[in-house]
């Protein structure tokens with residue numbers, strides 16, 4: 001099959017990769033740059049600087065040549081060593097993923113809040129920290145598996161009180177929701193290109209605090225491929241990366257960052273909030289229930305809904321794809337059969353989400369799960385319009 005003569009079969013509403021704007025696609029392939037030229041270094045450094053407001057930091061943002069999981073592994077391998085102990089908050093599939101990575105590295109890892117319905121109870125977390133004395137706590141800002149948002153600012157306050165390093169997976173929140181690396185006292189954060197940065201997958205970005213750098217400097221078993229000492233040296237001295245830079249991905253992210261800056265970071269967050277509230281209202285009106293149950297723990301970057309027992313999620317997702325050319329995410333883990341996941345992270349606009357909701361309603365009607373349609377789109381619009389006024 002020739003990719004230039006065939007059209008993609010569906011519009012993406014999956015929680016990564018997400019819809020890529022034409023501007024971003026065009027920028028990634030418009031001109032070929034060599035990665036060791038002054039012209040490309042300028043674009044790379046411009047991209048890293050442009051990302052700072054999304055991370056809420058004055059620190060340097062560093063590129064990591066791998067997807068989100070690889071960059072998280074790199075951060076853990078650079079910061080932690082055999083004598084360390086981590087506490088990992090596991091209230092979602094990606095929280096558990098970090099715990100698994102750290103355990104496999106042979107580092108002691110205490111798992112907590114292991115149920116997907118758990119919200120972080122700060123008093124309980126404080127007790128665990130007093131008992132375990134961890135070097136680091138790992139947590140996902142926005143767990144894409146179950147749509148749970150964890151309270152990073154409050155965990156940051158504990159980090160300052162108890163002196164552990166706070167390592168955050170913000171793969172599906174950067175660019176969608178406020179993240180304040182400096183103010184919240186975060187020590188390491190990672191995001192990836194294919195979510196809020198509305199680019200193809202394959203490159204990630206990390207920020208590290210002075211405390212993390214101190215730990216990395218003294219780590220005698222530093223990994224060789226993702227080695228933050230080398231990455232920092234290369235960025236600082238030549239404006240380049242060690243190894244061959246994924247040039248087209250950096251060009252894509254550069255354009256995405258410019259689009260975000262043009263719209264205004266606050267406006268981007270406001271758009272995500274309005275689309276999120278409206279999508280959630282629409283799914284409730286269709287008769288689905290939302291996850292997580294607690295409203296203030298719900299993500300702005302995706303909506304997760306539990307479907308009634310009578311609904312076969314595989315059928316529903318396949319029907320949406322085949323008949324209406326809309327691809328949404330199936331549930332993950334324990335919720336694979338009982339939930340659907342709809343992304344509104346990155347470039348989505350009101351018309352995109354209306355299309356998705358309308359197609360979802362139409363599919364529910366086609367499959368006999370509802371007897372009429374329109375209530376979802378109607379509720380979506382009402383909520384969207386009222387959210388716009390806030």
Ligand code: PLP
Nearest residue numbers: 067068069070094144171172192
């Ligand atoms: N963390 C979160 C919250 C994610 O949503 C994902 C991917 O969906 C990852 C980590 C892993 O990132 P990647 O698939 O880019 O390796």
